[in-house]
Amino acid sequence: MAGRISQDTITSIRNNADIVSVVGEYTKLTRKSGNDWWGCCPFHSEKTGSFHVDNDKKFYYCFGCHASGDIIKFVMEMEKSTYVEAIETLAKKFAIPIRYEDGPAPEIVKKDNKNEEYIELYERTASMFHYFLMETEQGKFALDYITKRGLTQETLEKFKIGYAPADRKWLKGFLRKKNFSDEFLRDSGLFSKNYPDISFFSDRLMFPIFNRNGKVVAFGGRILHPQGDDDRKYLNSPELAHYKKRETFFAFNFAKQSIRTNKKVIFCEGFMDCIAYHQCGIDYAVATCGTALTDEQINLIHNFVDTVLLSFDSDGAGQNATLKAIMMCRRKDISVKVIQLKGGKDPAEIMLNFGKENLTAQVNSAILDSDYLLNKLGEKYPVDTPEGKTKAALEFFDYIDALQSDIQKDSCLDQLGQAFNLKPEAVKRDFLNRQQARERVSTIRPNNRQETKNAQITLNAELRGVIAAVAYPDQFKILRSKLNENDFKNPDAKRLFRLLENCLERQAFSIPDILSSCDDPALTQVITGVISDGAYRDDNVSAIIEDTIKFIKKNQIEEQRNNLTKKIREYIVVTEDDKIQLNKLLELKVELDKQIQSLSK
Numbered sequence: 001m002a003g004r005i006s007q008d009t010i011t012s013i014r015n016n017a018d019i020v021s022v023v024g025e026y027t028k029l030t031r032k033s034g035n036d037w038w039g040c041c042p043f044h045s046e047k048t049g050s051f052h053v054d055n056d057k058k059f060y061y062c063f064g065c066h067a068s069g070d071i072i073k074f075v076m077e078m079e080k081s082t083y084v085e086a087i088e089t090l091a092k093k094f095a096i097p098i099r100y101e102d103g104p105a106p107e108i109v110k111k112d113n114k115n116e117e118y119i120e121l122y123e124r125t126a127s128m129f130h131y132f133l134m135e136t137e138q139g140k141f142a143l144d145y146i147t148k149r150g151l152t153q154e155t156l157e158k159f160k161i162g163y164a165p166a167d168r169k170w171l172k173g174f175l176r177k178k179n180f181s182d183e184f185l186r187d188s189g190l191f192s193k194n195y196p197d198i199s200f201f202s203d204r205l206m207f208p209i210f211n212r213n214g215k216v217v218a219f220g221g222r223i224l225h226p227q228g229d230d231d232r233k234y235l236n237s238p239e240l241a242h243y244k245k246r247e248t249f250f251a252f253n254f255a256k257q258s259i260r261t262n263k264k265v266i267f268c269e270g271f272m273d274c275i276a277y278h279q280c281g282i283d284y285a286v287a288t289c290g291t292a293l294t295d296e297q298i299n300l301i302h303n304f305v306d307t308v309l310l311s312f313d314s315d316g317a318g319q320n321a322t323l324k325a326i327m328m329c330r331r332k333d334i335s336v337k338v339i340q341l342k343g344g345k346d347p348a349e350i351m352l353n354f355g356k357e358n359l360t361a362q363v364n365s366a367i368l369d370s371d372y373l374l375n376k377l378g379e380k381y382p383v384d385t386p387e388g389k390t391k392a393a394l395e396f397f398d399y400i401d402a403l404q405s406d407i408q409k410d411s412c413l414d415q416l417g418q419a420f421n422l423k424p425e426a427v428k429r430d431f432l433n434r435q436q437a438r439e440r441v442s443t444i445r446p447n448n449r450q451e452t453k454n455a456q457i458t459l460n461a462e463l464r465g466v467i468a469a470v471a472y473p474d475q476f477k478i479l480r481s482k483l484n485e486n487d488f489k490n491p492d493a494k495r496l497f498r499l500l501e502n503c504l505e506r507q508a509f510s511i512p513d514i515l516s517s518c519d520d521p522a523l524t525q526v527i528t529g530v531i532s533d534g535a536y537r538d539d540n541v542s543a544i545i546e547d548t549i550k551f552i553k554k555n556q557i558e559e560q561r562n563n564l565t566k567k568i569r570e571y572i573v574v575t576e577d578d579k580i581q582l583n584k585l586l587e588l589k590v591e592l593d594k595q596i597q598s599l600s601k
């Protein structure tokens with residue numbers, strides 16, 4: 001029988017592995033006195049450090065979320081690993097020998113460790129792809145392409161860029177010879193689900209995606225010869241047990257040290273953008289892996305940076321991604337700047353055409369997000385008219401809402417006034433009126449006890465319905481079949497709805513899952529408060545959901561009707577044709593009135 005890890009090994013790890021440096025990989029710690037270290041908690045999102053590491057007693061404790069434990073538990077939680085894996089990781093890192101009792105070292109441990117086996121598979125595959133690119137005739141086209149785009153030999157090696165051969169059966173044969181079983185390969189993400197001998201990537205330029213420790217865990221492949229049924233420009237590895245897209249940044253392994261030293265990070269969209277920055281010495285750039293930016297990704301850098309620089313495409317999709325990222329970062333109290341590239345469509349093109357210094361200069365002259373947004377609003381609306389100014393101001397108010405400090409809010413209101421030539425007092429009054437109006441939104445409460453102390457969160461019919469869906473997951477399906485995120489006017493209901501969509505997508509829809517992905521303690525408190533107060537029961541939850549849907553639909557139709565009424569009032573009848581048109585509008589209004597009435601029942 002195989003032995004188990006001896007108690008003295010465990011004790012030795014607890015005493016000799018440096019807990020401060022291990023925790024310091026995830027959050028910035030500062031020594032307060034003696035052996036007391038403090039920082040922002042890596043388990044929950046916060047702005048002031050309530051996470052304490054006692055280097056004397058070798059444990060950590062968070063005064064905010066009460067997470068606590070020793071170094072082994074910390075590694076287990078952070079790396080989502082088992083007890084044995086955590087011990088092995090630490091033993092390796094601090095060169096502490098593992099002793100076994102009651103038998104020899106178990107071979108099984110290694111074999112059971114599927115993650116490590118996957119990583120070995122991906123590492124080998126990446127090396128082979130790299131060899132094909134650098135050394136073979138079939139990789140020559142790909143090598144020419146990437147060299148023409150300006151990547152150096154050194155960069156190709158550092159990022160292990162490769163070429164997946166056009167022969168879709170080659171990889172399977174190669175890996176079989178390396179003793180990987182068919183069964184293991186079938187679920188590895190490297191082969192087609194339906195045709196397990198056919199490789200997922202073929203005739204593509206391959207970008208390995210590394211985990212934080214620099215091991216290959218996935219691939220992104222760029223098409224070289226668009227043709228046939230699958231001509232997607234980029235193809236990415238599917239989600240796998242050892243590769244979670246939402247929690248991974250491309251190049252984070254190369255960037256993490258520099259992110260900490262520089263206290264800033266560049267978010268970009270593509271592999272090439274990110275690699276170009278690194279080649280120019282701007283080594284704090286990371287890229288999202290074929291998905292929109294997620295809260296989990298922001299959490300990876302949240303505790304280390306003061307500023308996020310955004311470098312997304314200048315097309316419509318890129319602009320939307322920029323706006324979304326600004327809001328996400330601001331809500332977490334991170335400053336944001338936007339890099340506006342000139343002289344090329346992406347960083348690689350600028351590097352190629354104008355060189356490293358030019359790209360660096362453009363990064364250094366990134367503009368503040370508020371300036372960026374005001375410029376965009378100035379282009380979007382006719383801000384020389386009162387109506388245009390109002391629309392622009394209203395949209396900018398959403399940004400001001402996301403800011404976490406009153407001083408910042410104040411100075412952005414001033415900035416708004418200056419940008420569109422509005423009186424500062426009028427801007428502030430409008431902003432305050434809007435906030436008060438929100439707080440007055442008809443609040444339908446099950447009973448008074450559920451009134452929240454937090455004045456910022458309005459528990460109206462919208463929010464009540466979404467919280468009901470937290471308690472009753474089946475109801476969320478009904479809610480989302482009738483409504484989408486944009487239907488919600490209550491910002492917290494909107495936010496929670498979006499969070500539930502994310503949880504559903506990740507198939508993590510239990511109450512603890514949802515609460516742990518909600519980073520706003522005030523909202524969490526309202527959710528747990530309302531649910532534990534027994535507001536939702538089997539016999540009333542359907543009605544609550546129905547109320548929410550009606551409430552929203554009714555508001556939408558009322559808004560339509562009000563616009564229509566205004567139009568009718570301002571309508572000037574001159575010709576016979578005008579009369580007909582006006583009648584049509586009146587008929588439409590009657591129809592809307594009817595709908596509102598039926599929803600009010």
Ligand SMILES: [Zn+2]
Pocket residue numbers: 041042043044051062063064065066067
């Ligand atoms: Zn905490």
